[in-house]
Amino acid sequence: MKYVKLFYAQCKLSVMAATMYRANFWLMLIQSILNTFMTLLSVEFIYGSVESIAGWSKEDMIVLICTSLIVNQMYRGIIHFNQNRFVNGVGSGGFDKLLLRPVNLLFQVNTGPIHISGLLSIIAPVIVLLSQLSKMSSHISATQISLYLLFLINGVVVLASFMLLLYTLAFVFIKVDGINNIYYLMMDMASKPQEMFGKECLYGFLWVIPAIPLANAPAMVLLGKRSVLPLALYLLIGVTFVLLSTVSLHTGRKRYTSASS
């Protein structure tokens, strides 16, 4: 309960601070809409010359891409910025402050000020997704929708924990901003159909580099496609990565030397 309140307070503070830089805020939003639009346009063009890609029709693909964009923007708006703050804090000594507060460390590392325009960028893919769904609404049940939302959240959790697991390398190497490239790569992979990873590497992209649980899993539930795994396993992947990142955070902390001030 306290954590919900803390999170809410952070949101309020960020909104208050963000209203001061309005112009940039709108332009960032436009940029993200353009980005969504261009990605969808290239899909449109590809499907101009093929009927389906590994069994994914154009409509399916749009659902997949929008899902990956939503997962991406939720992570970027709420978590990514704070994880980067944590990485910088490990280098500059700012991490001291987190250690002093009587609040769960994992929570502090992942949350904090909200990147408002990143979060608002969700609007574009959500609208496209809804309009796509309204076309297919006859086939979609309420269970599917709630499962979709569950797996969407699970996707964000997997992405956040996976990235944190990598960012905790900052305790060893200090400068690790190159890891951001892995994030971009993950998002690139997440928006592709899971068939791309081939049968041989499938388990690798579930358990080692978890690209499939991010967007493929929720999209699959929504589209009623046959899952490669029992559904509960996707949630298990989420739990596993949360545990791994927690362990890594607490192990890494022992190496933390703060900064000489």
Added chain:
Amino acid sequence: MSIIQVEHVSKVYRVHEKPEGFRSAMKDLFQRRYIEKTAVDELNFSVEQGEIVGLLGENGAGKTTTLKMLTGILYPTAGKVTVAGYCPTERKKDFLKQISFVMGNKSDVNWDLPAVDTFRYQQLIYDVPEVEFSENVSYMAELLEVKHLLKTQLRRLSLGERMKMELINCFLYTPKVVFLDEPTLGLDLRSQIAIRTFLKKYRNDHKTTMMITSHYMDDIEETCDRVILLQKGQKTFDGDIAELKKPEMSFKEGILNLMGSGEKQK
């Protein structure tokens, strides 16, 4: 039992030796060389409840490192630290709610917001009841003479005013043990005096235990009951401040004398 207990505590930093020039950089690529730096060496002391202890020493003597180990930020390389009955690095919630660490030169507040908003957030983090919160804020704001500034954006405040806000922020939840690392760094005389008065008064009202480091001897002389002197990570003096206040020597001279004899001992 003493509220702070430090037994045989050491801290060794392992630093990567930065190579100079191009060729040694290439060599370094394959074989890193590290040097070990002992910042704190076999430290022993204890502090009783309600005491104010001054931690003195030259730059690099290991004062900040000691405070960071006492607050659980750093793991000691060896030895045992107990504060308020807890091991600091375990980060138990009850422990963290009892301590506070005032860092003179660091703060990660949101600069765009006024101080009250920061205090509200702090209230939430430390579960401070509303009554206690408003009492504490008005009591401290009055003592530090910043009542009229509570609603001003933090970035518009001067260094001294900001430091006072930081103090309020750190004392907001009535901690039992407070560590202050150079709380008067860069402040003018008036603010320095205000902060000293605040600390003394606060201790008398709340029986708070404090450890202070400062390079302004007046801070130490006026607020502390006891002084611990660190030299190159080792304790070379630990005693009542009265021992140093002699009629034939000023406090500063006394400290300088101590440092000299500490050097000779080695």
Added chain:
Amino acid sequence: MKKYLYGFQLFFLNSLQYRFNTVINLFFGNMSLLVTMFFWVLIFNGDFGKSLNGFTLSGMITYFVISNILSKFTLQGSGFYYTSMVKNGSLGSVLLKPYRLEWTVYFQQISTSITGLIPQLLFVLCVLPFISGFLTWNVSVWNILSMVMFIVIASITSHLLWSIFGFMAFWMEEATAVMWSLAVLLNMAMGMYIPLDFFPKGWLSVLEKLPFSAWGYLPSKIYLGLLSVEKQLQLLWIHLSWIVILLLLHRFIWKAGLKRFSSVGG
């Protein structure tokens, strides 16, 4: 020149210092090329005989490898150079220097681009053994020459156009944000997402005549031998005339911007 080399050496030393980060950057900064590659294998259903809009599978993969490398010669940096100069007010002092600013910026940006190309080429070299089977290798000498011509043109037109975008900073505060949006649009128009042949009928004949097509699409098509010599010559003239047009525009807007700069007082 010496100064540039020294800067490069410092950059290199810094990279060695943080070798983990350097390796990660090198390896993962370009990995998305492989993702694109496998996606197209999926789209073609792994069928090397099939052709979509004139592209075979290996042609398509080669297209993305080549256009990714060549797009480094698109000098976006020129635009951001001007915006930051206007914003931080250093433009005034640069204007006093005795050289033609636009060409100085051009060469500066080109050298940055070539530096940026090194890690990318290294990456391609690393993965080449694995992907060489997917690539097309038969190129004629003429096509290579023609490709180089187009790249030189691309670097000039992109420099001029992005500079013009950068001049927006004279009139508006948020020029950088607008430029990022433009970058997204232009990436599409230069065929970075997908070759222009996949666009609806009629779009190609317009887009290939715009300066952006030379920034990635045209040289890659020429490498693949998918553009007849006649067509190449015809487009060459069009793109050469873009240089003249953009040069004039560049001069004009620059003068207007300076006027505004001096009247506002920077």
